[in-house]
Amino acid sequence: MSTPPASIAAAADEAAPRSRRGRPGYDRAQVLEIAVRLFNEQGYDATSVSSLAAELGLSKAALYHHFSSKEQILQIALDDALGGLEAVLEDALSGEQPTAARLVSVIQGAVRVLTSRLPQVTLLLRVHGNSEIERAALERRRIFDQRVAKLVAQAQREGELRSDIRPSVATRLMFGMINSLIEWYRPAHTSLTPEELVGDVTRVIFDGLRAR
Amino acid sequence: MSTPPASIAAAADEAAPRSRRGRPGYDRAQVLEIAVRLFNEQGYDATSVSSLAAELGLSKAALYHHFSSKEQILQIALDDALGGLEAVLEDALSGEQPTAARLVSVIQGAVRVLTSRLPQVTLLLRVHGNSEIERAALERRRIFDQRVAKLVAQAQREGELRSDIRPSVATRLMFGMINSLIEWYRPAHTSLTPEELVGDVTRVIFDGLRAR
DNA sequence: GTCTATAACGCGATAGAC
């Protein structure tokens, strides 16, 4: 966890304090936030630029001051989610560490990215390859999964993980559990903190639900 | 696992062998199968009755011979998925069994329902409450989850499951892993059989990935 | 320098008339 990468939310948080110049209205980060929320609620395709403009109380044209296209909004949000996950992996793979520790870092980093960038990751996980941008995002996810699966395979060879489950299957089950957080985890509506969740997920993945 | 409940696919399999009478064409089960496939590929809302008719090579009017509405098709598919899951739970709760064994039955039964009715369950898990029917389905899912969570809580009290994780969280993580199967498990495209998967999932949920 | 509005374009899908 060396360099927490920039996110949409972080950019908004940084920009908000310093007084803005020019005509008052939305800045890029604010528009992004609302757009991603709408994409998640209604689906990307089903969300028209008109409805986004209406939600913001803007004209359609005004949106094109902030973005060059509807797809660019999608692209930025997906980049944010994928970039966060990839940074977690890079971080875990760099430096001297036992394989098992690298895997712990990946799992915990992934949960932190999920919880801190819920809207962007939600969008990413719902993408189904309907356009070139979506297919590129799916491909990046595939590569990410493969790299984690390699880590799992190595941990199995080193005797750290059980070997009676294929690395690809173990990786998918693991991320199935992690990714499902987007379906129910709402930091605002629960007393479960992100760090408690990080601990719960790590324990269940490594040691399971059985009492010991 | 006493009475494997009827499913769309099962109905089709049974109907296929025995020679059909009357005018040749699609029967209800075949239409259902194609419709659910389209709903999953394009989304329910985005799939027009016209496009479904086109896919089948039928007129819209012919479709309404099989079904009274587009929503009815959705309803039947969701009922099929929910009915399967609920039957698994009823089965696990009936009879004399330790709580832990009940939980194993629920998990394994759920994986079997997922793998044997992938299209219907996929549809169920993608529903987002956009209509009365979808909201009713979500409510049935919620009740199912709650009943399983009660089972988890009881298993914790009996010392069978670890108690350092809330029952609701444990249940969600568990079903997060199970439900994620719809994202990648394709019986036709892999050498992993459903029963191997049942075993893998059960082991990971109870004992985790760590070597022992 | 930053944000927004009016007006209109080309295009594909869809619905209604025939």
Place this chain on the structure above:
DNA sequence: GTCTATCGCGTTATAGAC
């Protein structure tokens, strides 16, 4: 069944307000 008018889509040009 085919044709066509219409609509809504993402997008653009231009200009004005803070």
